[in-house]
Amino acid sequence: MSETITELPVVVIGAGPAGLAAAAHLLERGITPLVLEAGPHAGAAVREWSHVRLFSRWGEVVDPAAEKLLAPTGWTKPAEDTYPTGGDWAERYLQPLADILGERVRFGARVTGVSRTGRDRIVDADRDTQPFVVHVEHTNGREERIFARAVIDASGTWSTPSRAGASGLAALGEKAAAARIAxxxxxLKDPAVRARYAGKRTAVIGSGASAFTALAYLADLAKTDDGAGTKALWILRRGISGSTFGGGDADQLPARGALGLAAKAAVDAGYADAATGFRTDAIERDADGRLVLVGEDGRRLDPVDEVIVLTGLRPDLTFLDELRLGLDERLQAPVALAPLIDPNQHSCGTVYPHGVNELSHPEKDVYLVGMKSYGRAPTFLAMTGYEQVRSIAAHLAGDQEAAERVELTLPETGVCGGAGLFDEPAAAEETGGGCCATPATLTIGAPASSGGC
Known part of the structure; x- marks a missing residue:
């Protein structure tokens, strides 16, 4: 390695919304980014929920620095007050942005490890003066080492969903029943998926935006000729209260508020029954092969045909094991950020915008951004991620005043009061809401439906 550290690129892990925005801000600051994406396209995770409509408008999910890069190419920004689907977001914004970045984005490049050159996590000597070394595996089997001046991990949490067990571990029998669990x-616009749930009884475990989505989807299916008899069993680890369905009409993101109201309508209309205070311990089969959920208190629910587990997401930290990260022991978020995003106290509208100061670690110049920065906390907004990477890019460029300046105002959810968002601390374990990683929508194929982000 002949380059000095400042001549090396900043490696960005993940070509999703936060990762590509990070690249745009770095370029704006005269810093070379190198984006490593495990998937074959930009927004690989977003494309996995391409059928879902966001609850943020186009004007809230396009990063300003990215828009500046795209504008000279003839790219036309969609109408700001309309809601994109995940597919729209990927095809009309993320992929064009990756195309403009060109060779600065490498697809099929999975990061398997990050460390300091010649220093494992134990060694102190000259640690901060060494560049990072990033180990990469390509889809063709080739391995590569890339040296970097800084690392921005925007790989998200989509690939690591939480399990059904209330303990945070898989329920007994969950693995054996994997073919019947999603x-x-x-x-439900996919014929094969639709057939899986039509006319069936499905347990939906979780209480966040994704659970609302599933309840609304199944209710819509039940109203159709081919879906007659479709029924949902909603599993909540807590009781139903005034805040269960979100902010409703008080939410400054109207579609996010409407999402909870749609779930409430599904319950009120009898398309879903609720099992409250139920903490799943095991998933068994009855004599007919149907699934029976068993609670920690010994309760056994009536059999279901399918189970949808929407209990949140968690970060994959395995490839960062040689770095000295300062993470909160509960949320697995940066220690300075964790108190601000504790889901027992905050929604995404009550978390003030934050940047490099809250995202720094004992390991200098490594940052977790986007949904991954929230660890296990839900309700992340794309706007928050864009502000994070703007601040980090300014810091890496030596502009600390800009790094510490707040350039974002977040909308309120309308559900937070003195008692916090949830009735009990354990409620945070089952939230499935979020941004890019846990989208949600209202009705099948409805243009105004929205969710996620």
């Missing part, structure tokens, strides 16, 4: 909001 961890994503189903695309």
């Amino acid at each position: 961890y994503r909001v189903p695309d």
Whole structure:
């Protein structure tokens, strides 16, 4: 390695919304980014929920620095007051942005490890003066080492959903029943997926935006000729209260508020029954092969045909094991950020915008951004990620005044009061809401439906 550290690129892990925005801000600051994406396209995770409509408008999910890069190419920004689907977001914004970045984005490049050159996590000597070394595996089997001046991990949490067990571990029998369990909001416009749930009884475990989505989807299916008899069993680890369905009409993101109201309508209309205070311990089969959920208190629910587990997401930290990260022991978020995003106290509208100061670690110049920065906390907004990477890019460029300046105002959810968002601390374990990683929508194929982000 002949380059000095400042001549090396900043490696960005993940070509999703936060990762590509980071690249745009770095370029704006005269810093070379190198984006490593494990998937074959920009927004690989977003494309996995392409059927879902966001609850943020186009004007809230396009990063300003990215828009500046795209503008000279003839790119036309969609109408700001309309709601994109995940597919729209990927095809009309993320992929064009990656195309403009060109060779600065490498696809099929999975990061398997990050460390300091010649220094494992134990060694102190000259640690901060060494560049990072990033180990990469390509889809063709080739391995590569890339040296970097800084690392921005925007790989998200989509690939690591939480399990059904209330303990945070898989429930007994969950693995054996894997063929009948899903961890994503189903695309009921897909004929094969639709047939899986039509006329069936499905347990939906979780209480966040994704659970709302699944309940609304299944209710819509039940209203159709081919979906007659479709029924949902909503599993909540807590009781139903005034805040269960979100902010409703008080939410400054109207579509996010409407999402909770749609879930409430599904319950009120009898398309879903609720099992409250139920903490799943095991998933068994009855004599007919149907699934029976068993609670920690010994309760056994009536059999279901399918289970949809939407209990949140968690970060994959395995490839960062040689770095000295300062993470909160509960949320697995940066220690300075964790108190601000504790889901027992905050929604995404009550978390003030933050940047490099809250995202720094004992390991200098490594940052977790986007949904991954929230660890296990839900309700992340794309706007928050864009502000994070703007601040980090300014810091890396030596402009500390800009790095510490707040350039974002977040909308309120309308559900937070003195008692916090949830009735009890354990409620945070089952939230499935979020941004890019846990989208949600209202009705199948409805243009105004919205969710996620």
